[in-house]
Amino acid sequence: MSSDVALAVNDLAKAYTIRHNVTDHITLAELALDRIRHPFHRAEREQFWALDGVDFELREGEVLGLIGRNGAGKSTLLKVLARITDPTRGEVRLWGRVGSLLEVGTGFHAELTGRENIYLNGSILGMGRKEIASKFDAIVDFAGVESFLDTPVKRYSSGMYVRLAFAVAAHLDTEILLLDEVLAVGDGDFQAKCLGKVAELARSGRAVMLVSHNMVTVRQFASRAILLERGALVREGPVGDVIGYYTDVSTGVLEEADVSSTPRYDPNLGRRARITMVRLQHDQGVVGADADLEYVVTVQSNEDVSAVRLSQTIYTVAGIPVGNSIGNADLELRSGHEVDLHASLPGHGLAPGRYYLALGLGFGDTSSGMIDLDVVLDTVHFEVLPAVSADGRLTTWNDSWGHVRFPPVQVTQGASVYSG
Amino acid sequence: MTQTVERPPVRVLRPRKNWIPPNPAELWEFRHLLVRFAARDVTLRYRQTALGAIWVILQPLLGAGILSFVFGSVAGLPGPAGIPYFVFSLAGMVAWTCFSSVATRSSGVMVANASLVQKIFFPRLLLPFSTVMSTLVDVAVSIGLLAVVMAIQGVPPGAAVVTFPIWLLLFVMLGLGLGMSSGALMVRYRDVGYVLPLLVQLLLFLSPVAYQLSAVPQSKLWLYELNPLAGLLEGFRWAVLGTTAPSTGLVVYSTIASVALFVIGLVIFNRMERGFADVI
Numbered sequence: 001m002s003s004d005v006a007l008a009v010n011d012l013a014k015a016y017t018i019r020h021n022v023t024d025h026i027t028l029a030e031l032a033l034d035r036i037r038h039p040f041h042r043a044e045r046e047q048f049w050a051l052d053g054v055d056f057e058l059r060e061g062e063v064l065g066l067i068g069r070n071g072a073g074k075s076t077l078l079k080v081l082a083r084i085t086d087p088t089r090g091e092v093r094l095w096g097r098v099g100s101l102l103e104v105g106t107g108f109h110a111e112l113t114g115r116e117n118i119y120l121n122g123s124i125l126g127m128g129r130k131e132i133a134s135k136f137d138a139i140v141d142f143a144g145v146e147s148f149l150d151t152p153v154k155r156y157s158s159g160m161y162v163r164l165a166f167a168v169a170a171h172l173d174t175e176i177l178l179l180d181e182v183l184a185v186g187d188g189d190f191q192a193k194c195l196g197k198v199a200e201l202a203r204s205g206r207a208v209m210l211v212s213h214n215m216v217t218v219r220q221f222a223s224r225a226i227l228l229e230r231g232a233l234v235r236e237g238p239v240g241d242v243i244g245y246y247t248d249v250s251t252g253v254l255e256e257a258d259v260s261s262t263p264r265y266d267p268n269l270g271r272r273a274r275i276t277m278v279r280l281q282h283d284q285g286v287v288g289a290d291a292d293l294e295y296v297v298t299v300q301s302n303e304d305v306s307a308v309r310l311s312q313t314i315y316t317v318a319g320i321p322v323g324n325s326i327g328n329a330d331l332e333l334r335s336g337h338e339v340d341l342h343a344s345l346p347g348h349g350l351a352p353g354r355y356y357l358a359l360g361l362g363f364g365d366t367s368s369g370m371i372d373l374d375v376v377l378d379t380v381h382f383e384v385l386p387a388v389s390a391d392g393r394l395t396t397w398n399d400s401w402g403h404v405r406f407p408p409v410q411v412t413q414g415a416s417v418y419s420g
Numbered sequence: 421m422t423q424t425v426e427r428p429p430v431r432v433l434r435p436r437k438n439w440i441p442p443n444p445a446e447l448w449e450f451r452h453l454l455v456r457f458a459a460r461d462v463t464l465r466y467r468q469t470a471l472g473a474i475w476v477i478l479q480p481l482l483g484a485g486i487l488s489f490v491f492g493s494v495a496g497l498p499g500p501a502g503i504p505y506f507v508f509s510l511a512g513m514v515a516w517t518c519f520s521s522v523a524t525r526s527s528g529v530m531v532a533n534a535s536l537v538q539k540i541f542f543p544r545l546l547l548p549f550s551t552v553m554s555t556l557v558d559v560a561v562s563i564g565l566l567a568v569v570m571a572i573q574g575v576p577p578g579a580a581v582v583t584f585p586i587w588l589l590l591f592v593m594l595g596l597g598l599g600m601s602s603g604a605l606m607v608r609y610r611d612v613g614y615v616l617p618l619l620v621q622l623l624l625f626l627s628p629v630a631y632q633l634s635a636v637p638q639s640k641l642w643l644y645e646l647n648p649l650a651g652l653l654e655g656f657r658w659a660v661l662g663t664t665a666p667s668t669g670l671v672v673y674s675t676i677a678s679v680a681l682f683v684i685g686l687v688i689f690n691r692m693e694r695g696f697a698d699v700i
Contacts, residue, residue: 004427008429016698079697081433082540082541083433083541084538084539084541085698086433086435086436086694087433087434087435089435090434091432091433091434092432093429093432093433094429094430094431094432094433095427095429095430096430097430098541100541102539102540103539109460109464111464111467112460112463112464116460116463119456120456120460123450123452123453123456124453124536124540124542126450126453127452128452129452267535
């Protein structure tokens with residue numbers, strides 16, 4: 001054995017109780033009233049196992065990639081490891097302190113200044129006053145927010161939020177560091193800088209667990225990976241093998257994605273309006289090469305918002321973005337209402353393979369940058385079939401050609417001139 | 421495979437089945453966070469207010485002024501001999517505010533910090549405890565104010581003035597007991613958030629804050645004295661102003677009731693704590 005175990009998980013399981021046929025009792029009065037009306041009616045309870053019998057180890061100096069589709073249990077696993085919620089069964093043994101960055105700007109208070117928030121966040125992550133003071137300059141330097149230290153963070157851009165949050169977490173001397181999809185925001189340069197820091201932490205003996213949809217990132221920084229599917233660990237091993245399995249064999253399609261409670265990378269997303277459900281309109285999630293890509297998005301709104309646009313980004317199953325498109329219609333969302341949006345991408349042009357859809361809702365000027373209402377990074381997964389040629393045979397597609405099948409290039413032939 | 425001597429883990433996470441008492445070592449480990457939470461409360465309370473910290477002085481002064489007017493001037497209740505009615509009700513107000521602030525603030529603190537509770541581990545007890553620290557800052561200022569008013573009005577402190585921290589501690593325990601139990605329930609049932617302020621408002625009139633215990637009719641006294649605040653308020657004023665001491669029986673009852681409510685609050689809070697992140 002090359003290094004010591006930092007974290008060991010044995011037969012870990014977490015169940016949530018889902019109650020059917022009951023509107024949630026928010027007030028005691030509703031509960032009492034319901035009991036009086038239906039004295040013998042018991043709420044149907046169903047156990048939902050978000051995690052079921054997960055075993056793995058994380059070693060010192062290792063970056064372990066955690067991959068899996070939306071709803072596979074990644075977030076629940078991180079929550080249990082970070083001690084936010086208790087397991088239902090099994091145990092986690094820890095050989096060190098756990099630091100986590102599960103969401104952008106958790107523990108940041110909008111009214112407090114950058115400086116005050118560094119101290120608050122440091123304490124939340126378990127640092128003492130002196131420890132924070134000794135790292136203060138390094139944190140500020142890494143985040144690049146010197147000029148805004150005494151500005152309340154409510155005036156920060158979301159990019160600055162992420163930079164500061166990551167800087168605090170990265171400078172924390174915990175033996176184990178959990179990183180959720182936090183780097184989804186922020187510019188490319190900063191992402192690279194953060195990932196460089198992650199690699200540096202691992203070299204210094206820290207154990208890091210990294211969650212990302214981007215398989216390129218995972219492949220580059222993690223040495224091993226585990227794959228979760230419906231709460232179970234289905235694959236564990238060298239990062240290349242697990243990603244290969246994930247992108248080729250294991251993951252089928254996901255025709256319907258309930259994303260109502262999927263964590264967003266920024267707590268402000270999904271508050272005013274929230275994407276709750278995405279349904280593919282293709283049988284078995286299989287999309288023909290020349291078909292239109294059609295899906296229905298259910299949106300729940302808590303406010304009246306006008307001129308809202310749907311935005312879709314298509315990713316390959318390996319997490320490589322293929323392209324983005326913004327909806328052509330201004331939508332009117334009404335407070336307290338649920339609405340279905342029927343979306344259709346005519347002639348998607350995708351090469352054969354597996355893809356997933358990231359969806360967003362925004363408003364404002366589509367050319368100069370919209371304000372996000374909600375963003376869900378992973379919704380439905382679908383498979384695009386190879387095109388069928390005129391004589392009924394499947395056409396081949398070479399992976400090195402990329403992911404977009406452009407419409408036939410228009411070629412006209414000039415006059416032939418004898419050259420031989 | 422060679423058998424290596426396994427290092428014992430630093431921490432093991434398992435399902436918790438029964439009630440586990442709060443872990444003092446863990447609370448100590450997070451003491452910096454306790455201070456930080458309290459500092460945040462104090463900073464935020466007076467940021468973006470025009471008068472800022474002056475409110476700490478204005479609130480008890482205005483409160484005591486109104487209560488003196490209503491009970492002393494309008495209702496014409498007698499105050500203790502030799503003590504201006506305003507000083508008498510200000511002392512009551514200081515102790516009352518200590519109790520009511522701890523109760524209301526500690527009850528709302530879990531819901532107010534929902535985003536933290538869902539995303540980060542720390543001993544949840546820190547949140548209600550931190551409201552005590554931030555309240556004590558206000559209490560310290562108002563006690564200073566009371567001392568100044570007493571000096572101006574020429575009211576000498578009571579002989580037992582050194583015992584006033586004990587009384588304050590009992591007010592805090594009572595307030596925290598009420599706050600923790602209602603705060604834990606509020607995570608599931610938000611209507612507790614409406615019931616508690618109402619209860620606190622009623623208690624202000626059902627406790628001897630701006631009138632003496634002796635003003636309560638003898639026939640209903642036993643019922644009235646069930647409220648532990650009765651004994652505590654009389655005791656606090658006995659210590660600070662040298663008014664008539666409450667009976668030993670009443671003091672013993674109030675003390676036991678306050679400590680018991682505190683322990684009940686701890687138990688309820690700890691029982692419900694596990695589910696906080698899943699429910700909020």
